[in-house]
Amino acid sequence: MVIPTKRIKRIVWTALLLSFVVFVFIVAMWEWVQNRPPILEEAFPTGTMVVGVDATYPPFAVDNGESLYGIDIDIANELAHRMNVDARFVPMGFDGLYDSLIDGQVDVLISALLFNSARTRDVLYTRPYYDNGLQLVTNADKGGWTVTNLPNQSIALEYGSIAHGQANTWLQRIDPFTIHPYELPQYTLDALRLDGSDSALVDMTTLLLYQSRYPEFEVVSTQITSAPYVIAIRHDREATHQWIDAILENMKNDGTVDAIINQWFDLQESTDS
């Protein structure tokens, strides 16, 4: 039997087309399998989120001998609650945090950690939940200052701190201003409150803690640097990272993260008023 050339051509083309469709389907399935949102069991196979925390850093995490409390603890508990897993905390020293994560002793680190680009080979970071960058603080009646307001004015800061280094750098670039170094960070804001200095340069946590002590002290602050606090997950725990980052995003969007932070800095009343 002789099959007409035209028919052979049609068969070949149909086979080719079918092969192409099958190929596209396989590729699409593969992509979907690779990129589908992970299920919770992949993120936390045991149903528990083991959290490494350095509980010596108020108000983020503190151990009173009986329990752990603070911003990081509340954030971890809320994350666990929303993911319907248990949270178990493993307190440890600051210098042991990353080793415990990399060794697999804990699932995540929620411990006021700064983003560290040098660790991104071993660790995945979430979006930040807090920024402890330097703030240039002035009395409210002066309005927000930037570095251009500093010449011929004074600035209070903690001796030898990051703020001191920052101010020394400014001194090399702008007209002179007076540095008032103090032994402890809270003294810098005392100086501002008691008119001993025109401005103060402190980190966000120092400012918020001080405001909680002196809620009537009205200040304006301008963010100078960024020091984002993030959650760390081991680099091969992509599913865990995706879950935590997504839930954290929700918690930020619905105001839960801010509410937790404000609660611990005791700012709720002043915010409401």
Place this chain on the structure above:
Amino acid sequence: MNRRLRKLILWGLRLCGLWVIVSVFGTPSVRVTLENPPQTVDAVKDHVCVHTRLIDEVPEWVMQRSLQLVREMGADTIVEFFPWAYIERERGQYDWRQTDTIVRHAENQGLRVIARMGFVPAWARPDVADDFTTLNYLPDDSYQAFADFVATFAERYAGTIDHIIIWNEPNLAFEWGYRQPNPQDYVRLLEAVYDPIREANPDVTILAGALAPTLEPEGSPNGLSDLLYLEAMYEAGASDYFDALAVHTYGFTNPPLQEPNDNQLNFRRSELLFEIMASYDDAETPIYITETGWNDHPRWTQAVRPSQRVQYTIDAYRYADTNWDTVEEMCLWVFRYPLPTLSYPDNFTLVTTDFQISPLYYAVQAYAHGEEQEGTLWLSPPSE
């Protein structure tokens, strides 16, 4: 002209053109010239020293700038690590380029170098497939190879580097290749290296010890108390195999004048080591404090405030100057890191990776030059 030859010439011209383009637009290298005349340290205090971290420094100008700052601070000596694993990667094949550069620039700045030796190349360790070992793992049968290397080093730099520390903190499991620290083994290492080094450079001072200050008890998997370890070293006959003792002493959260105590880690803990030396008739042996200092990280539990760090460090120098006759040098850990760790170790530095100078640097500079600090470094707390 032969067609093939013409083609060859054409390709040659193309390659030359490419080389010119790469030379013009490629990354320029910074030309570094030694200072002429060579510099000298003009400090009045002769025991100020810093531990540097230059071996991993890539750009030569950064190395030079670091050492200029060390000299300007008034330190006359640096301690630097010269890893065996970097220099003799293949047995008998030495790469001295980085060490030569460090030594050349230190000499040019008028700085004495104390060399710390350690880190075992892969060829001198057990086969990784058989048994995973770290760079700090020195098997017994490689003691001689280590001795040969250190002797070669001592001979090459004789007259320039005349102080050599054998190993670092052997009383810690981590520093002993994750094995139980064993003072007897360390003494055998000292014995193995002592004569070869001395033959290579008769003027060398061989430093032992550099023990980590730790309270680890006998049998701990992490390490062994520096006091117990030193005593065991003497019992094993170590005094015949070193000329000076290297000491690490950190203040942690304690002020420098706090009394020493067996169960406390503080600056004056080193006095307990001196007592052990004296009890073995070794009181006159020189001491080199090759690591000391305080940390001012805002979170590390072993840190103090920046203001305390400055005050404690200067008080520690004054105390050592007045009370410790046999201490030749007191080296602060650490001058600068090639890369920031972005964690608490950064808060041991005097100069940041990007050359921001800490207040401690200026305070040490004033001390080294005999300048009394005018007034206080910080203001009194504001009063209500």
